[in-house]
Amino acid sequence: MAEDEVILLGFWASVFGIRPRIALEEKEVKYEYREELLVGNNKSPLLLQMNPIHKKIPVLIHNGKPICESLIEVEYIDEMWKDKALLLPSDPYERAQARFWADYIDKKLYDPAKKIHITKDDELEAAEKDLIEVLKMLEGVLGDKTYFGGDNFGYLDIALIGFYGWFPTYQTYFNFSIEAECPKIVGWGNRCMQRDSVAKTLPDQRKILELPKLIRQRLGIE
């Protein structure tokens, strides 16, 4: 794959943006990462050109061709660079399970994870409860495995790990400990952090603690 040009447009704190980034790191693909200035709505011309329909990150640009939607990008990366670190299992049934649970994460986890930071006080407890319910379900899927992929870090681990990056914010802002309720998920996240691909790309902890405050200010929420 000589002379491959790989560019990734992302946002440092995005739970979706991190997915293709970790995939590229796991595959040891050389890529150029470009940070999009999402706070203040200053999306780059390249982002708007490459993802005109959704205008969202992440966008993977491979030799000038854009691929959009984070999980679609992870599959693309897995198919394109298949000589290294396979991210999806090889068995079709196991692949279906991984895709099912990644879809579950997108359908069920994102909303309460976001809501906790932008909701009014009287809805906070419900959002926390929803979040824990989903994480407990995922704990059941993880079981006693090292990773969701079993011994191999893979697609489903990549789908979830971005959310782990936000756990410290719940503790700091709401004294809401994920570890107390879902120790296995936190243990899993800690193990993932031992991997270069994750340690390198997960948001800086101090930086992320400032973000919810900024978000609430911009949305005019007290």
Place this chain on the structure above:
Amino acid sequence: MAGEKVKLLGYWASPFTLRVHWALKLKGIEYDYQEEDLPNKSPLLLQCNPVHKKIPVLVHDGKPIAESLVILEYIEETWKHNPILPEDPYERAKARFWVKFVDDKCVPGIFGTFSKVGEEQRKIAKEARENLKILEGELGKKRFFGDTKIGFMDVASAWIICWAQIVGEIVDIKLVDAEEMPSLVSWFQNVLETAPVLKECTPPKDELLEHNKGFHKMLVASAST
């Protein structure tokens, strides 16, 4: 893969169930079909999809797979003949992108047009039309999204045109405009005409229309209580 038991749990009027019928039929896979009574879901369904408790569910050799698009990818990977997805990774990513676009943007828009009223309905119908116009742009002069043959996007999403027309008729708001969407308006029919095996397993439009009229009456009644 002869002799392996394949069973589909579904609902006759569900487009998501239709997706799976289409994929199985295109590949000539033999399967049993179990019609679910949605207010009285079978123990098998609840056991096979405890997370969402929804149809469709594919059971292959006793192992359940849920979520229609996950099922489609599973079918594609398990029965490799008559491939629905292209070989090239970039073209595969594109096909997946457009299928997701239909599910994330078009489906809620069309369902919103069906279930809302007043200004909310007008707004959501306008958005739905805009999203269908985007699809029209992507289909262009091609007969199918799979180009010259029926592909992943056609199997997964051609039904949206039939459904959008049915919804439009019931609520009297035009969603599929023949002038603005000349390719899209014939997309669903083109698929049925090209593959009679798909036409055979697709409920007739007038039956779907009647069914959805009844469903709409129910929605309106419960909204006013």
